[in-house]
Amino acid sequence: MPIYEYQCQTCQHRFTKLWRTMTQAEEAVVPSCPQCGSEDTLRVISNVAVLDSLGGMTPSEQGAMRQIAEKEASILPKSKIDEFRAAKKKGQKDAS
Numbered sequence: 187m188p189i190y191e192y193q194c195q196t197c198q199h200r201f202t203k204l205w206r207t208m209t210q211a212e213e214a215v216v217p218s219c220p221q222c223g224s225e226d227t228l229r230v231i232s233n234v235a236v237l238d239s240l241g242g243m244t245p246s247e248q249g250a251m252r253q254i255a256e257k258e259a260s261i262l263p264k265s266k267i268d269e270f271r272a273a274k275k276k277g278q279k280d281a282s
């Protein structure tokens with residue numbers, strides 16, 4: 187199960203979220219901050235999760251894993267999140 191780390195842009199609180207599947211993690215909306223409730227959170231590289239998964243790997247495999255983790259962390263820029271939220275808002279408006 188993928189563990190993703192998020193950082194709240196409002197209070198800078200960092201937290202992790204465990205997703206049931208990779209698909210769910212990729213498609214889900216970013217979670218709101220458990221500390222201040224703000225939805226202005228960004229996904230960041232989870233060093234803990236990455237390091238945990240590196241056990242038993244060769245150095246070159248570890249390097250590849252880190253590259254994947256860095257790529258993963260960069261695929262959800264704030265503009266994309268805003269886009270998603272705007273689309274979601276529009277959908278709610280149309281439904282009512």
Ligand SMILES: [Zn+2]
Pocket residue numbers: 194195196197198199219220221222223224
């Ligand atoms: Zn917060």
